[in-house]
Amino acid sequence: MSVQSDTHNDTTYDVNRRNVLKAAGTGIATMSLIGLSAETANATQALTLSNEWDKTFPKSNKVNHAKVSFVNRYGITLAADLYQPKDSNTQHAAIVVCGPFGAVKEQSSGLYAQTMAERGFVTLAFDPSFTGESGGEPRNVASPDINTEDFSAAVDFIGLLPSVDRERMGVIGICGWGGMALNAVAVDKRVKAVVASTMYDMTRLFSKGYNDSVTQEQRTKTLEQLGEQRWKDAENGSPTYGPVSLELKGGEPQFVVEYAAYYKSTERGFHPRAINSNASWTVTTPLSFMNMPILSYIDEISPRPALFIHGEKAHSRYFSETAFAAAAEPKELMIIPDATHTDLYDQLDVIPFDKISTFFQQNI
Template identity: 80%
Template sequence: MVSGPFGAVKEQSSGLHAQEMAERGFVTLAFDPSFTGESGGQPRNVASPDINTEDFSAAVDYLGLHPSVDRERIGVIGICGWGGMALNAVAVDKRVKAVVASTMYDMTRVMSRGYNDSVTPEQRAKTLEQLSRQRWDDAAKGTPAYQPPYNKLRGGEPQFMVDYHDYYSTPRGYHARAVNSGNSWTQTTPLSFMNMPILSYIKEISPRPVLFIHGEKAHSRYFSETAYAAAAEPKELVIIPGASHVDLYDKLDVIPFDRLSSFFQEHLV
């Protein structure tokens, strides 16, 4: 099964991964996380580490009951922010036999500490104060407030933000239902991530194997390197030369599908 990136829908990167793996002989499922895309739930465009971890286990439930699936040979691919969710899910869900985290984000780390852990305690406290009080505003109105539209360029953005725009906001990857394609998360979505470190139990994936894949030039590379260091054997970290974070969303000549296929053929036995 495949999901991600954070803020994407199944018609984007996860669907492409599922299609490519299906062509290599695997039964595949790409799904929209709860409250996004074509999945149910109100209000729309809400994420949380517990719900989105559960999404993977719910997909395992579904696949394990499907007549064309061997329930003892289920693997997971998580992309970007759903790479971290996939690792969290597999740590607790022993039915999954192997997991890949590609171009991974740890969303609990980036939301609570900022990029490269740059947020100060004072900044964190200010954000928590603001978001906590936003809950009262939302409750009074009976509907959540939303963040500004995602991936709208105004000039001066870092290259990785330009890369996100090039994927989500152009014909390359745009989809009307995607949060990242000019929509947005609720303002209070970060709250549930800010004191819930999802990779605390990453060692408990072992003895099942985990494969990390990341681009050499990705701004997010440190997430995979940190998670790889924390994980127990068997584990592998593959760095794709010259690749950026977004290159691993959809570039068929960059994503190592042959390695993905051989990894699952070896370990889903």
């Protein structure tokens, strides 16, 4: 893994695993690069990470920030932002954050991570494989398996930091990565608690459409079309991409208008690396999602607690309600009055950070 701190003029140091462990108590803010091994350091060199503050939210003076990278189980190098309380000489509970689907760490997940770091947690907001500053080819494709693994790889990374008590690990997943987070925590028993905020189950959405409205005939037709698309991609030697996301033409559902209001607005959430702001997914991205339900083992999160947060007026509310019903105790569903789906992306007066902080303080 590697770290580029914005607190030390980008000076770079190589530190082996033994020295990392000996450095407990010194805090990651004193380092610009931590390498677990020569192989890992070499693997991360392919990423070129932006050094300027390019988030969609103001930088906090209450925490230390560093750009970092690490490698997942499939050998893909991921880029992330590490946020730490100023008192990094003591060990803290840690939280990894990702989402929404088609977003980057400079948007909602970074806001969640920085805010939770202000509240005393070491946090990590990462770009999923194939997106943002993270590695992986082809670009702008998603996988329920690989993107679930991304959460556990983030846990691997943050749990080795000297400022982190790795027995106190939590996860936050937002929107489509809310479902991915629940899937990851079900299998990764190192994580002690999980929050799914304004979640989607992307496998359910791709398989059945909104409100499970897709018929078997429509599903079959879609799969036939995706099969034909594979022939075209195979002949061309590269994937085909859809139209640029959220380019409104009029007549779209209100929730699509709300998405555009977040992702396309430079005053709110636009970021040039975000698929939802400035690009598109590969046309065949739905394939693996249509064949792999991700919440089959959600009950195995128990006895670790899960907190579901959703807006009262969100079009996607049923995803959280269904997942909550399938989860085992201890669990809690928090419905935010009058809130829409995207209100929980960035509205500081709507996102229940007090509740999220208390939840993690009590459970990790």
